[in-house]
Amino acid sequence: MPPEVASESQWAWVQEAIEAHESALIRYARSLLHDGDQARDAVQEAFIKLCRQNPETVSGHLLPWLFRVVRNQCLNMLRKDKRMSHLNDLETLDSQDNPAESHPRDQHKRETITSLFELVDDLPTRQRELVLLKFQQDFSYQEISDVTGLSVSNVGFILHTAIRSLKQQWENLEHSTVGGN
Template sequence: MFGTSGRHERGALETIVSTYERPLLVYVTRITGNASIAEDIVQEVFIKLSGQWRGPMEPGPQISAWLYKVAHNGAIDALRRERRRGALHQAHAEEVGETVPPSEGQGRSPLPFEAQRVREALDTLSERERALVVLKVYEERSYKEIAEIAGLSVGNVGFILHTAMKKLAASLEKGGADDVR
């Protein structure tokens, strides 16, 4: 019944996965700071693609924007869950009189000093700001593409990015001043 068409669709999905899996993993890892969480999110993105995508199953700007939007939303949701989980864990630790280092259990691998400073500066941003900065700086997306992915106007993207970059610069400058010997 679905013989040739099913094989064609499977082949098309495999092409999409091979084209976008790595860039999506990098994007989501940069937002979440956790490769394991990123893998789960990207896997969910492709599951949603196979069940929800109604356009042509071929690489291009439409499917790329859709994939990044779904990955973006998944990453933001994961950050919110992680923040809630961290707050609950911290509250429990305070109840029993323990101290919990903020990075415990986040699954981040050690980074070189400069990369760690950038990661810490990114962590000072809101989820939305962080995601937009990653799209602009690391993914080199245009404001229009970012607007489509994030569901914002181009003007709003520009404003948020401007504010976020000022925060990043201040955070990195502050960190750099502390490191002077």
């Protein structure tokens, strides 16, 4: 048991949080850092901070609290490294089956998802972050507000702008694909 944890029940609480939320937090951190090792480090730091928290202080809002800590850790890492880059070649899809072994319909679906992720990757950083929180993590506007520190109305405006931009880019992509073939 880590020395920061005061009791077995608190350690069990942290263990449950790790089991329930670690993979989602790593995906989120990876979307910000574009590096799997750094993403795992950021999430590990968040869970270390959770070990030091009184469960009552984050009760009822544990998930937004964890995402906010991970976000802040990622921003600190980015500031330290002085780098902001685009998503690597869709690490999100790395865990899926080998595309060569899949059915043509599955291959088309994979290509569609890949195209969509590329469009999301091209969004401005703030829009990309909010789109990923909303649609990858299924967060409410309030939860996104809690994580990012933006007002709920600002979250809604930024998401609306991002979705409108994605729709336009998607339509342009479809027109160029149809016209190019």
